[in-house]
Amino acid sequence: MGNILAIDSSVSGDSSISRGLVQDTVVRLLEANPKAALTYRDLAAAPVPHLTPATVAGIRGTAETDAEIAARMLSDELIAELQSADVIVIGAPMYNFSIPTSLRAWFDHVLRPRVTFRYGENGAEGLLSGKRAIVVETRGGVYSEGPTRGMDFQEPYLKTLLAFIGITDVAFIHAEKIGYGPEAQQLSLAKAREQIDAAVNPRAAAEYASDNAQADPAIAWNALMQKNLDDVFGERDAARRLDVIRQIYCDDAVLHEPDHSVRGHDAISQAVTELLAHLPADFAFSAIRPASSHNGIGRVQWTAGPPEGPAEVTGIDIASFDGGRIRSLHVFLDQADA
Numbered sequence: 001m002g003n004i005l006a007i008d009s010s011v012s013g014d015s016s017i018s019r020g021l022v023q024d025t026v027v028r029l030l031e032a033n034p035k036a037a038l039t040y041r042d043l044a045a046a047p048v049p050h051l052t053p054a055t056v057a058g059i060r061g062t063a064e065t066d067a068e069i070a071a072r073m074l075s076d077e078l079i080a081e082l083q084s085a086d087v088i089v090i091g092a093p094m095y096n097f098s099i100p101t102s103l104r105a106w107f108d109h110v111l112r113p114r115v116t117f118r119y120g121e122n123g124a125e126g127l128l129s130g131k132r133a134i135v136v137e138t139r140g141g142v143y144s145e146g147p148t149r150g151m152d153f154q155e156p157y158l159k160t161l162l163a164f165i166g167i168t169d170v171a172f173i174h175a176e177k178i179g180y181g182p183e184a185q186q187l188s189l190a191k192a193r194e195q196i197d198a199a200v201n202p203r204a205a206a207e208y209a210s211d212n213a214q215a216d217p218a219i220a221w222n223a224l225m226q227k228n229l230d231d232v233f234g235e236r237d238a239a240r241r242l243d244v245i246r247q248i249y250c251d252d253a254v255l256h257e258p259d260h261s262v263r264g265h266d267a268i269s270q271a272v273t274e275l276l277a278h279l280p281a282d283f284a285f286s287a288i289r290p291a292s293s294h295n296g297i298g299r300v301q302w303t304a305g306p307p308e309g310p311a312e313v314t315g316i317d318i319a320s321f322d323g324g325r326i327r328s329l330h331v332f333l334d335q336a337d338a
Ligand SMILES: Cc1cc2nc3c(=O)[nH]c(=O)nc-3n(C[C@H](O)[C@H](O)[C@H](O)COP(=O)(O)O)c2cc1C
Pocket: 010, 011, 012, 015, 016, 017, 018, 019, 093, 094, 095, 096, 097, 098, 138, 139, 140, 141, 142, 178, 179
């Protein structure tokens, strides 16, 4: 991982949540690879112009006038930054259910036929390859679950834009409920930072946890427990869930639920499928506070219920770890107060 391209698009300056999380991500990337070169674009401070007849002619046609040539040069410059980046970090606040227009203007300049994509016999083909993206999505409300999921024109759109030019390895970091008050915001930020840790280098985090028990493996274990809650128990797509289970659970890991235990990746995924089948579709799990761990054991307290409603079930996950992955997970259930 040599080059990082970081892009901010929030108009909120120092009070911006996404700017802080983009910075956290860049710091973590640089810690993992101190020799990485960083290119930074602030689309609020130095906006990319919105499309006009001249900019479209310059970017997609034969640039002739001064305005067209200027647009072509800017597009060349932005694409060169993208082409030379190994990791692209994008700060993308949700504005009116989608992305800031400044970020859209950046995409307008880098989605260029025959340079970053082309149409062939099989349809569109992205021309960038071997790149990862980490996209920080901040939102006043909640869109990752529940009835407002269908109003999310931010993540599917960003996923499509990036995939269209060949960037399919994308980690989305969610900082939701930013408008729900300080407590919800703090919890959301803690979760986002754990997602960043896992996104920056999940394998290294796992190896770090096993190889360097003297230091602070708890950091990596906490990320594993949070990921288990979000991407295993919070994932209804069985194929996606199994991918995560293979990544974060030992091959012969055991899941102990109150009434039965199962061993191995497929059986764990099946047990979660069965659990979720008994719950309403909008039922969501969320950590009450960040996971904590020490000396090989971790715990996370969680609640589950409808996204806007009261908790219907609360519980605690207790995990043991081996080789940076989960060796066993005990799920303890409480009944929530009426
Ligand atoms: C112009 C504008 C439009 C917004 N639209 C939405 C929206 O549609 N849905 C939402 O959940 N939050 C919305 N928000 C709230 C932001 O997503 C939230 O404040 C987030 O923290 C912004 O990111 P930032 O802190 O990095 O600027 C909007 C905020 C602004 C300024």
